[in-house]
Amino acid sequence: MDDQAEDWQALETFSFGDNPELAQELAELVVAGLKRATCWSVSEGELTHIGKRMVMLDGKGKPVAVVETVELTQRPFNEVDAQFAQDEGEGDRSLAYWRQAHRNYFTRRNGFAPDMMLWCERFRVIRLLKS
Numbered sequence: 001m002d003d004q005a006e007d008w009q010a011l012e013t014f015s016f017g018d019n020p021e022l023a024q025e026l027a028e029l030v031v032a033g034l035k036r037a038t039c040w041s042v043s044e045g046e047l048t049h050i051g052k053r054m055v056m057l058d059g060k061g062k063p064v065a066v067v068e069t070v071e072l073t074q075r076p077f078n079e080v081d082a083q084f085a086q087d088e089g090e091g092d093r094s095l096a097y098w099r100q101a102h103r104n105y106f107t108r109r110n111g112f113a114p115d116m117m118l119w120c121e122r123f124r125v126i127r128l129l130k131s
Contacts (some may be wrong), residue, residue, distance in 0.1 A: 030089075039102070050071065068122040077112075
């Protein structure tokens, strides 16, 4: 991790997931070093770019870490591979778990299709923030 004296308070904020409980769970996975990837539907737009830094919030909306996008690609849901599922760090980190959890998530959000296009992002933690 990089201890730059960057003014992180000026950065855009976000939280993972679509509810406070999931945001908390996923933030904890990032802090533990297990989650280094995420994805979202292309229909939501290009939410980041390589080199962009943002502040990840926990389930209570508190800043937890500064993360930086290091890879951003598009691929269909049904072409996400086991390595990406492992890098997402959720559940047992298997592709089967990833597919079921993300099918449920996208069904809740804006509809699911096996061939829906996703933005697949890998990121690194630049700095953990003390609350």
